[in-house]
Amino acid sequence: MTDSSLPTAIVQVPGRCPLCEEPGAAASACDQTICVRKGHHRIPPADFDAIKQTRRPADPLIGTRIGAWLAVAQLGAGAFGVVYRVHDDKGRTHSAVAPR
Numbered sequence: 001m002t003d004s005s006l007p008t009a010i011v012q013v014p015g016r017c018p019l020c021e022e023p024g025a026a027a028s029a030c031d032q033t034i035c036v037r038k039g040h041h042r043i044p045p046a047d048f049d050a051i052k053q054t055r056r057p058a059d060p061l062i063g064t065r066i067g068a069w070l071a072v073a074q075l076g077a078g079a080f081g082v083v084y085r086v087h088d089d090k091g092r093t094h095s096a097v098a099p100r
């Protein structure tokens, strides 16, 4: 019997490193020397493209983990903190606030 109800792990989705742009499995840590130190993780292509369109300096939390979540895009910022789109380890999307 095959259990098709299990979600596909995000690590099977292609992604790119927000810092060096190297391709690889989404949510997996980039193995480039400069990125290993910074702890960047590869993010899914759609979110990677969104970062490229903002023309702002990359948020240092993008491509890193906030607790159990991978931050893939910044949704907004205010006095309360910064809101991120995050993915959990099953590839599901959530919003999370990182307080200032």
Ligand SMILES: [Zn+2]
Pocket (backbone or CB within 6 Å): 017, 018, 019, 020, 021, 022, 030, 031, 032, 035, 040
């Ligand atoms: Zn990298």
